[in-house]
Amino acid sequence: MSSKDASLHKRKASSPEASSSSSSKYDSKKARKEDSKDKSLGQQQQHADDCEDEDCEIVLQFETTPSAVELFQMAREEASKGTATEIGSTSRLSRMAKALYDKAIEEFEAFDKSHAHIEMNDGTEIAANVLETKIQHAACVVAVGNAMPSSEMLQEGTRMFEELAKTTEKKNGSVLVGLGIAEISQARDLRKKAMKAMDTQAEDDDAEPSEEQREAAALVGKVEFKLATQATENFNKGLELLKATPESDFAQQSIRVAQELEEYGVILDMRANRDLVAKILDQAIQHLEAAQSVKPDLIKSNPDALTIFGSCLHSKARLVDNQDPGDQNPAYALVEKAIELLTMANDMQDEEANAKTLEALGQAYLMSTGLLEDEDMVMNRFDLATETLIRALDLDPDNDVLREQVAALQEGDGYEDEYEGEDLEDEDDDEEAE
Incomplete structure (x- = not known):
C-alpha cells in the first residue's frame, strides 16, 4: 500500500472531531458520517490536504482497501511530519494522522473480532499472522497514546501487550519488546506530568518553585520507577529472544529500544536519579553496540541511530564528569566519540537538518570546552557550539529552554551558566525510589 493512497480523501462540513481517546469516539465518528449522507452534494467542500479546520471531517478514500497494519504505517508516517518540541512527542498531531490512527x-x-476463534499458539501460519496483527494492534494503541498524548491509551496498550505476553508464555521477543516500549512510554508520561504539575503550580502561585519543590518533582516515584525497571527487563529478555531467532529484526529492534531508553533517560534529573539514569543510558548504549556488532552498516548509514548513539554518549559523559581536565576525565573520551557520531549524522542529513541532532551536537561541543586544555581548541569548540545551537533553534523555534541558552551563549557566558556546579561524580548518591 503506497502512502499516496492516503491522500485520496475529501472533507465534508461536520461537527468537530470527538477528543475522547476511548473506542466510543469511533462510534461517534461513524454517526457523523451517516448524518452527512443526508446532505446534498452541493454542501460538500473540497479542502487542501493540510486543512486543519475543526469544522471539517476527514473522509478517507482509497483506491485499494488497506489492511489495519498498512493504515497504522500510514498514520505513523503522517504523525512523523509533526514538529518535535520535546523529547518523545510532537507539538501537533495533524487531523489527517488522527483520522488514519482512528481508521487503523x-x-x-x-x-480481532473476526479471528477470535484462532488459537495463537497452534503453530500454523494463520495463527502466526493473527499474533503479528495483534502485536501491531497493541503497538498502534501505544503510538496513539504517545502522539496525543493519552495516559489511558498507554495503559490500554500496556494491558494488551501483557495479555499477549501471557498468551505466548513470554517466549515471543517482539511481544516483550512491545511491552517494554509501552511501559517506558508510561514512565515517560508520568515524568512529564510531574514536571508540568510543578510548572503549573508555579504559575498559579506566581512564583518560582523552591529548591525543595524542584527536588521533589525531579525524584522518580515508585510507580514510575517500577515501570522503567520492568521495561528494561522486558527489553533485555525480548532482544535476547530475537537474537536467537533466525532472520529476526534483532538489530532494528535494538536501535528502537535504544531510542525509547534515550528519550526517557534525557528527561530524567541526573542528580535526583543518578542510578536510574546510569542504568538507562548504559543499556541504551549496550543495545546500540549489540546492533552494531550484528549489522555495522545499519548504524553507520542511519543518521537517526547515530544521533541516538551520540546523545546517549553525551549524557553518559555528563554523568561521569569528575571535573578533571583532558583525558584524565572519563567524560573526555565519551564526549569526543559523541561529537564524532553526531557530526556523521549531521553530515548525512545535509540540507534536511534535524533539530535534535544539531542540539545534541551543540551540547556536546559545549561540554567539550570544559574538558580541553588547548585554549585555541576551546574557543573553536565554543564557536561551533554557538553556531550549531543557533541552527537547532532555527529549526525548533518553540524550544524556550534552547532559546535562553543561545541568548546566554551569544552574551559570552553560556558555558559557565550551563555547566557550573555540575559535578555529579562527587555528589552523594540521591536516594532512589525502590
Whole structure:
C-alpha cells in the first residue's frame, strides 16, 4: 500500500472531531458520517490536504482497501511530519494522522473480532499472522497514546501487550519488546506530568518553585520507577529472544529500544536519579553496540541511530564528569566519540537538518570546552557550539529552554551558566525510589 493512497480523501462540513481517546469516539465518528449522507452534494467542500479546520471531517478514500497494519504505517508516517518540541512527542498531531490512527484501530478491532476463534499458539501460519496483527494492534494503541498524548491509551496498550505476553508464555521477543516500549512510554508520561504539575503550580502561585519543590518533582516515584525497571527487563529478555531467532529484526529492534531508553533517560534529573539514569543510558548504549556488532552498516548509514548513539554518549559523559581536565576525565573520551557520531549524522542529513541532532551536537561541543586544555581548541569548540545551537533553534523555534541558552551563549557566558556546579561524580548518591 503506497502512502499516496492516503491522500485520496475529501472533507465534508461536520461537527468537530470527538477528543475522547476511548473506542466510543469511533462510534461517534461513524454517526457523523451517516448524518452527512443526508446532505446534498452541493454542501460538500473540497479542502487542501493540510486543512486543519475543526469544522471539517476527514473522509478517507482509497483506491485499494488497506489492511489495519498498512493504515497504522500510514498514520505513523503522517504523525512523523509533526514538529518535535520535546523529547518523545510532537507539538501537533495533524487531523489527517488522527483520522488514519482512528481508521487503523477500527480495522484492528474488526480483525480481532473476526479471528477470535484462532488459537495463537497452534503453530500454523494463520495463527502466526493473527499474533503479528495483534502485536501491531497493541503497538498502534501505544503510538496513539504517545502522539496525543493519552495516559489511558498507554495503559490500554500496556494491558494488551501483557495479555499477549501471557498468551505466548513470554517466549515471543517482539511481544516483550512491545511491552517494554509501552511501559517506558508510561514512565515517560508520568515524568512529564510531574514536571508540568510543578510548572503549573508555579504559575498559579506566581512564583518560582523552591529548591525543595524542584527536588521533589525531579525524584522518580515508585510507580514510575517500577515501570522503567520492568521495561528494561522486558527489553533485555525480548532482544535476547530475537537474537536467537533466525532472520529476526534483532538489530532494528535494538536501535528502537535504544531510542525509547534515550528519550526517557534525557528527561530524567541526573542528580535526583543518578542510578536510574546510569542504568538507562548504559543499556541504551549496550543495545546500540549489540546492533552494531550484528549489522555495522545499519548504524553507520542511519543518521537517526547515530544521533541516538551520540546523545546517549553525551549524557553518559555528563554523568561521569569528575571535573578533571583532558583525558584524565572519563567524560573526555565519551564526549569526543559523541561529537564524532553526531557530526556523521549531521553530515548525512545535509540540507534536511534535524533539530535534535544539531542540539545534541551543540551540547556536546559545549561540554567539550570544559574538558580541553588547548585554549585555541576551546574557543573553536565554543564557536561551533554557538553556531550549531543557533541552527537547532532555527529549526525548533518553540524550544524556550534552547532559546535562553543561545541568548546566554551569544552574551559570552553560556558555558559557565550551563555547566557550573555540575559535578555529579562527587555528589552523594540521591536516594532512589525502590
